[in-house]
Amino acid sequence: MLICAALSGCSAPPRPAASDRAIALYREGRASAGPPAPGRAGPGARPGASSAAPLAMTVEDAVAWARDHSAELAAQSARAEAAAAQVDAEDHFDNPELRITNVDLERILERRPRVSTALRFPVTRPGEVDANVAAARVDEAKALAEAREVEIALEADVRSLFDEVLLFDAEIEAADAVAEARRSLATWMKGQLAAARTTAVDEAMTELTAVDAEQDGVDLRAQRSAALAALLSRMGLDPAVPVRLIGAPKGAWPPPELPTEAEAVELALKRRPEIELAAAQGDAADAALHAERAARWPWLSFVEVGYEFRPESVLGRAWTFGLGVELPVFDTHRAAAVAADTARKAEQRALGAAVELVTREVRTSLSEAQATRALVTELRRRMTPAAERAGSEAQRAIEGRNVDVGRALEVDERRVRLELRLMRFVRRYWTAVGELRHAVGGRLPAEAGHPGRTAESRSDAEQ
Numbered sequence: 001m002l003i004c005a006a007l008s009g010c011s012a013p014p015r016p017a018a019s020d021r022a023i024a025l026y027r028e029g030r031a032s033a034g035p036p037a038p039g040r041a042g043p044g045a046r047p048g049a050s051s052a053a054p055l056a057m058t059v060e061d062a063v064a065w066a067r068d069h070s071a072e073l074a075a076q077s078a079r080a081e082a083a084a085a086q087v088d089a090e091d092h093f094d095n096p097e098l099r100i101t102n103v104d105l106e107r108i109l110e111r112r113p114r115v116s117t118a119l120r121f122p123v124t125r126p127g128e129v130d131a132n133v134a135a136a137r138v139d140e141a142k143a144l145a146e147a148r149e150v151e152i153a154l155e156a157d158v159r160s161l162f163d164e165v166l167l168f169d170a171e172i173e174a175a176d177a178v179a180e181a182r183r184s185l186a187t188w189m190k191g192q193l194a195a196a197r198t199t200a201v202d203e204a205m206t207e208l209t210a211v212d213a214e215q216d217g218v219d220l221r222a223q224r225s226a227a228l229a230a231l232l233s234r235m236g237l238d239p240a241v242p243v244r245l246i247g248a249p250k251g252a253w254p255p256p257e258l259p260t261e262a263e264a265v266e267l268a269l270k271r272r273p274e275i276e277l278a279a280a281q282g283d284a285a286d287a288a289l290h291a292e293r294a295a296r297w298p299w300l301s302f303v304e305v306g307y308e309f310r311p312e313s314v315l316g317r318a319w320t321f322g323l324g325v326e327l328p329v330f331d332t333h334r335a336a337a338v339a340a341d342t343a344r345k346a347e348q349r350a351l352g353a354a355v356e357l358v359t360r361e362v363r364t365s366l367s368e369a370q371a372t373r374a375l376v377t378e379l380r381r382r383m384t385p386a387a388e389r390a391g392s393e394a395q396r397a398i399e400g401r402n403v404d405v406g407r408a409l410e411v412d413e414r415r416v417r418l419e420l421r422l423m424r425f426v427r428r429y430w431t432a433v434g435e436l437r438h439a440v441g442g443r444l445p446a447e448a449g450h451p452g453r454t455a456e457s458r459s460d461a462e463q
Helices: 002-010 018-032 059-069 071-090 105-109 128-194 200-235 261-271 273-294 334-400 405-440
Strands: 055-057 097-101 115-122 243-247 299-309 319-326
Touching (some): 059 128, 059 200, 115 319, 128 243, 128 273, 128 405, 200 243, 261 334, 261 405, 273 334
Antiparallel strands (some): 115 299
């Protein structure tokens, strides 16, 4: 009965169904995805700020918040911790074995007992423990690589979505300027129609272009709301939480400097998990080779020390000793050593292949970013003086009313439309920068403490 009670106490309690556990986790996530509770600081929150105020966050706050609240990253990190614990579990020698033999019941009943006891110590071959540890380190490196991949993708997504929202703010500002210019032209055309200086068709066309420009702004605002919702969802926040994004305007030029190819590649080789994984696999192959080479020689399989208890033995003289030697006669481990040597060479080449792959990815992403940056710089160099001159001349003409005001308004509308077109190329640049961040495994060096003018993005309530 005592044994049954003990076994029942060790048995696992019944667990709920997987769907019930998943629903519970979903509800728990929804509860924690809301705004921070009173007294709990949100990302970027200022001391003494009201809990009802929108959360003010920089891109670094957003990345840190996403890391802290990502269930996928937490799961991968837990697997990496379990793999690290397994490394320590493999770093040990086998336990000795207590052997009790020659227990003869007939001799015990005849009062001539004879019992042999021995303590057998297994002898590990040289390099065997190191090989087991190295293999466990490969599993740890794989788990760390998977966790690092999740972290890199998470950070890249958050930074790209953060840039996306700020880019939409700049495009919305440019679209509003286009709509305002076309609305001014439409208002002027109404006056011309009233004075019988133009036709109703021309006035209707101008009104139509003004409405079309306003629709562009509405579409951009909808896209901005979707990007903000995606950002908050990636961070683990409820998309309904009011936030205020703080960062340098994406329309400002020039942006932070791009790293050189050598800087970007070296940074990627330090951050990318493929390098650590390839190195760990090479170390494991090297340790396995040493273990297989050691197995080609005779080695002790065990050492045994015992004592035999019997009445006729002189006290203290019944000690026994034994040992076993493994003789590599039938299996000389030659083929295994050759295979281990081939595997080590393959893993050494795999490290070089990983370096080449990372280098190629960084070089491709950096080239795209550099080319787009040069394109935007050239467009701005050619467009800015002409746009500034057109704007000043149009404003002077409108104020002086000494030339065709309608023509001046058209010139001003074309000027602001060029600004909106330029933002499309600026978006291409920041998209390329996002790919470069993913290639190097995180933030670019020049993005830390960039001395640019800081602007606050509008919250959902303000949209």
